[in-house]
Amino acid sequence: MPLIQVALATPLRRLFDYWPVAGEPLPAIGVRVKVPFGNRQMIGLVMGQVAATELPTHRIKAALAYLDTKPLFTQQHLDFLCWIASYYHQPLGDVLNVALPALLRQGQALHPPLEPRWELTQLGKQTAVATLQRAPRQAALLEFLQHGGQSKTQKALQAQGYSLAMLQGLQTKNLIELQKPASKTPGIGLPLLPLDEHLPNSVLAEVPLKLIKEQQQAIEVLMEKRATFSPILLQGVTGSGKTEVYLQFIQALLEEGKQVLVLIPEIGLTPQTLLRFEQRFNRRVVAMHSAMTDKERLDAWRSAMQGRAAVVLGTRSAIFTPLPNLGLIIVDEEHDASFKQQDRMRYQARDLAVMRAKQENIPVLLGSATPSLETLAKAKSGAYLWLHLRQRPGAGVQVPEPKLLDIRNRKLIGGFSEPLFFAMDKHLKAGNQVLVLLNRRGFAPVLMCTGCGWIAGCLHCDARMTWHREPPKLHCHHCDQKQPLPSQCPQCVEGELKPLGAGTERAEETLLERYPDIPVIRLDRDSVRNRNDLATKLDQIALERPAILLGTQMLAKGHHFPDVTLATLLNADHGLYSSDPRAMERTAQLLIQVAGRAGRAEKLGEVIVQTHHSDDPRLEKLCVEGYEALALDLLEERQQINWPPYAHLAMLRAEAPRTEQVEMLMRLLAEQANLMNQEAVTLLGPVPAPMERRQGRYHMQLLLHANQRAPLHRLIDRLLGWLETSPEARKVRWSLDIDPEDLF
Numbered sequence: 001m002p003l004i005q006v007a008l009a010t011p012l013r014r015l016f017d018y019w020p021v022a023g024e025p026l027p028a029i030g031v032r033v034k035v036p037f038g039n040r041q042m043i044g045l046v047m048g049q050v051a052a053t054e055l056p057t058h059r060i061k062a063a064l065a066y067l068d069t070k071p072l073f074t075q076q077h078l079d080f081l082c083w084i085a086s087y088y089h090q091p092l093g094d095v096l097n098v099a100l101p102a103l104l105r106q107g108q109a110l111h112p113p114l115e116p117r118w119e120l121t122q123l124g125k126q127t128a129v130a131t132l133q134r135a136p137r138q139a140a141l142l143e144f145l146q147h148g149g150q151s152k153t154q155k156a157l158q159a160q161g162y163s164l165a166m167l168q169g170l171q172t173k174n175l176i177e178l179q180k181p182a183s184k185t186p187g188i189g190l191p192l193l194p195l196d197e198h199l200p201n202s203v204l205a206e207v208p209l210k211l212i213k214e215q216q217q218a219i220e221v222l223m224e225k226r227a228t229f230s231p232i233l234l235q236g237v238t239g240s241g242k243t244e245v246y247l248q249f250i251q252a253l254l255e256e257g258k259q260v261l262v263l264i265p266e267i268g269l270t271p272q273t274l275l276r277f278e279q280r281f282n283r284r285v286v287a288m289h290s291a292m293t294d295k296e297r298l299d300a301w302r303s304a305m306q307g308r309a310a311v312v313l314g315t316r317s318a319i320f321t322p323l324p325n326l327g328l329i330i331v332d333e334e335h336d337a338s339f340k341q342q343d344r345m346r347y348q349a350r351d352l353a354v355m356r357a358k359q360e361n362i363p364v365l366l367g368s369a370t371p372s373l374e375t376l377a378k379a380k381s382g383a384y385l386w387l388h389l390r391q392r393p394g395a396g397v398q399v400p401e402p403k404l405l406d407i408r409n410r411k412l413i414g415g416f417s418e419p420l421f422f423a424m425d426k427h428l429k430a431g432n433q434v435l436v437l438l439n440r441r442g443f444a445p446v447l448m449c450t451g452c453g454w455i456a457g458c459l460h461c462d463a464r465m466t467w468h469r470e471p472p473k474l475h476c477h478h479c480d481q482k483q484p485l486p487s488q489c490p491q492c493v494e495g496e497l498k499p500l501g502a503g504t505e506r507a508e509e510t511l512l513e514r515y516p517d518i519p520v521i522r523l524d525r526d527s528v529r530n531r532n533d534l535a536t537k538l539d540q541i542a543l544e545r546p547a548i549l550l551g552t553q554m555l556a557k558g559h560h561f562p563d564v565t566l567a568t569l570l571n572a573d574h575g576l577y578s579s580d581p582r583a584m585e586r587t588a589q590l591l592i593q594v595a596g597r598a599g600r601a602e603k604l605g606e607v608i609v610q611t612h613h614s615d616d617p618r619l620e621k622l623c624v625e626g627y628e629a630l631a632l633d634l635l636e637e638r639q640q641i642n643w644p645p646y647a648h649l650a651m652l653r654a655e656a657p658r659t660e661q662v663e664m665l666m667r668l669l670a671e672q673a674n675l676m677n678q679e680a681v682t683l684l685g686p687v688p689a690p691m692e693r694r695q696g697r698y699h700m701q702l703l704l705h706a707n708q709r710a711p712l713h714r715l716i717d718r719l720l721g722w723l724e725t726s727p728e729a730r731k732v733r734w735s736l737d738i739d740p741e742d743l744f
Contacts, residue, residue: 001020002020002051003017003018003019003049003051003060004018004026004027004033004046004048004049005017005048005049005050006018006033006035006045006047007044007045007091008035008037008044009042009044009091009093009096009097009105010037010091010093011091012091012724013724015092016037017050017053017055017060018033018035018060018062018063019060019062020062020063021064021065021066024066027046027066028070028071029048029075029078030072030073030075030078031045031067031068031069031070031072032045032046032067032068032072032104033045033046033064033065034063034064034065034067034107035061035063035064036061041064043067045072045093045096067107067109067110068110072104072305073099073322074322076360077322079359080355080356080359081095081096081099082095083355083359084347087738088345088346088347088736089713089716089717089736089738095345098320101297101301103298104298104301108298115154115155116153116178116179116180117152117153118145118153118154118157118176118177118179119177119179120145120175120176123174123175124142124145124170124174124175124176125146127142129142129143137162137163137166138166140162141157141162141167142170142176144160199282199283200282203251203254203281203283205279205280205281205282206280208251209241209393211241211244211245211393212391212393214240214388214390214391215245215389215393218389219249221387222249222363222365222387223249223252225385226249226252226253226328228362228363229357229358229360229361229362230363230364230385231357231363231383231385232363232384232386232387233334233367233371233375233378233379233384233385233386234366234367234368234389235368235369235379235386235628236367236369236390237391238369238592238593238595238597239399239560239600240391240392240393241393242332242369242389243273243332244393246262246330246365246367247276247277249328250262250311250330251281253327254281254283254310254311257325258325258327259307259310259311259323259325259326260312260326260327260328260329261314261318261319261323261328261329261330261353262277262312262313262314262329262332263314263315263316263318263329263330263331263332263339263349264313264314264315264333265338265339266338266554267289267290267315269557270287270289270291270313271535272538272559273313274287277311277313281310283311284303284308284310284311285310285313286299286300286303286311286312287300288300288304288317288321289314289317290317291530301321301322304321304322304323305323305324306324307323307324315338316347316349317349319349319352319353319356326360326362328363328364329364329365330367331349331353331365331366331367333367333557334350334367334371335368335370335371335375336557337742340741340742346737348739350366350372351739366384369592369593370588370589370631372585373631373634373644373645374644374645376628376631376632377635377645398604399596399605400595400606400607401607401623401624402607402608402609403606403607403609404572404611404619404623405419405420405609405614406612406614407611407612408612408614414511415438415507415571416507416510416511417610420568420608420610421514423566427546427565427566428515428518429546431546432545432546432566432603433541433546433547433548433549433561433563433564434546434547434548434549434564434565434566434568435549435555435561435566435567435568435594435597436507436511436548436570437552437553437568437569437590437594438502438503438507438550438552438571439552439571439590440466440503440504440552441466441468441477441503441504441524441526442466442467442468442469442475442504442506443468443469443505444467444499444501444502444503445464445466445503446464446467446499446501447467447474447497447498447499447500448498448499448500449489449491449496449498450497450498451492451494451495451496452495454490454491454492456486458476458478458481459481459483460479460481460693460694460696461478461481461691461696462692462693463476463477463478465483466503467499468505469505469506470505470526472484472485473485474486478694478695504524504526504550504551504552507550507570508550518548519544520547520548521537521541521544521548521550523537523550523552523555524552527551528554538559545563547563549561549564555597556590556593556596557593559597560600562600562603564598565598565599565603565604566598566606566607566608567594567595567597567598567608568594568607568608568609569590569591569594569608569609570610572587572591572609572610572611572619573613575587576613576618576619580743581643581743582742584618584630585631588622588627589627591609592626609623618630621633644739648705648706648707648708648709648739649703649704649705650703650704650716650738650739650740651701651704651736652669652701652702652719652734652735653699653700653701653702653736653737654666654669654699654701654733655694655697655698655733656697656698656731656732657696657697659698661698661728661731661732662698662700663700664728665728665729665731665732665734666685666686666700666701667686668726668728669686669722670683670685670686672718672719673702673719676715676719676722677715679706679711679712679714679715680706680707680711681704681705681706681711681712682705682706683703683704684703684704686700686701687700687701687702688700689701703740703743704716720736
């Protein structure tokens, strides 16, 4: 009898052999199966069959149950997931775990049985509401059901304010009845939608916008590439109408019966982008992101898998969604750092989008005003098609050129200089909005004693605590540790505690004091905690004029604020002289994104950047010649020092509660790497992480550098084999990051 091979979410990079379920036919590849594993039961995915195994027969256990009658993934999609596991050197079970919604990982049926529904009887359909005047609430419920025209679940009716007693009252009068769905095969419920779901003939629900010449030319090129693998960079200045190009290209794919996957960087952008897509198309558009409930996510996943969702809009994890008729992948704001998963399985969704498009033989469209250096290098070399949108639609609407405001020897009030206040006064008096970006939360990043120089530090990290005013506390943004605000210096007792620097809370306080009659709308992680908070803030921004919009970088990502005529960056200096190789790239991207919020409608925009280094040649080049000119210079620097995208990196990290544990492992790991390194791979380290102590644990890292991918991955394979059997590795927590973007 053949054995089935099962992928399980364990740290072991292998498949597990089981006897098939007794009395059941052999399962297809891609079906979920429940199996015993040690002293527990796990849900895995069948990946194949084998005739024999190395294990003794008596040690092989039998699978307990198959949870699906048909595969959850096509063979092509399984091949894609297997490639991910191979490239990132991850257990296949972990990759499959990420690719499945939580409820399916827990063993729930793909099609959960439908809940019982209340329906009108024939008598209920004919009964006049006025005959129930002695029972007004029952009358209201009857009217609701008669006008609703369809059955309702009890939960849905209770959400409308109708109680179980009212339902039972109408049931007693034989006006409604409870309909229970017919039973199905165990584990297989009813589909979410009828199989013959009616779709309008026209894909469009509204008339598209008129394109300018550049947009039309881009569409024509995209249409030529729609039937084959084509990686395309669409570089367009902020406000140039990239989204309209997406929408009109998507329209062509939907008219051919294709599905489209759109990746966006932030959950916060999902509601407004989803609304725009739903308003444009007469087709089902679903969202996929981590803020959804498990049931919402499963419903969207099923709709995509069954081919009923025409457009899937999601954050990075949406790249794993099965789409049987996929015709296009779009990665909007492809430069954004949030497309890189920074824990557990560290993947780059933009790179996976390109690989998936290649496997499916479809185009992948990467859109950005400030492309990542990796994408720009491929466009420059000709590996990617490079399209430009250099103009904003509308007569006379130009992208404002950022102006550098030198704040050396100037007095700052809450981070603001007097010349900046003067500019704000002018725009606010004209009835416009002003956007202020400060990429620091809290009231102040440092709390210091003026007497002895004591600085509030985190007990668990090599980091300073941020002072928050609302509510009063010290908060470490690295480990989430919170402490009460001290009333006196814990070191000298006598000195005065003073804040140094400014965060969004302090900037808000300063603005409210200076502009008491003007609304200050703050957007950061402290003021926006969920989807409702963000929607409320965006609604307020749409209504208030004049107004000041204050926030962190979440304020600069993709939003359209037509009444903002002044955008300002309070401090542009953080990335200028950092040891992080990506600091200048990210600073430039943020500055251009902030500048892009101003002057997006008919009103002229102005951009002011406060800096202590207004004579820095890179800042000057960025402001005068634009992002592309600076990025090409940065690429030349990368090429000269043989750094990505012209070389390849992998990072091995380790952490432990005691420093000697992590030091021992990393020393042995480096020794093994030197012994196994038969290739042209350079070892950088091991060294303590830039923040050595974080969350009460000590961190070290070893960076592997190579000119070619193949030798790098061969060495990693050998090192992982050693790590998985090393006694020292069991005492620490270690991880691997292929193509790391954050070296800190």
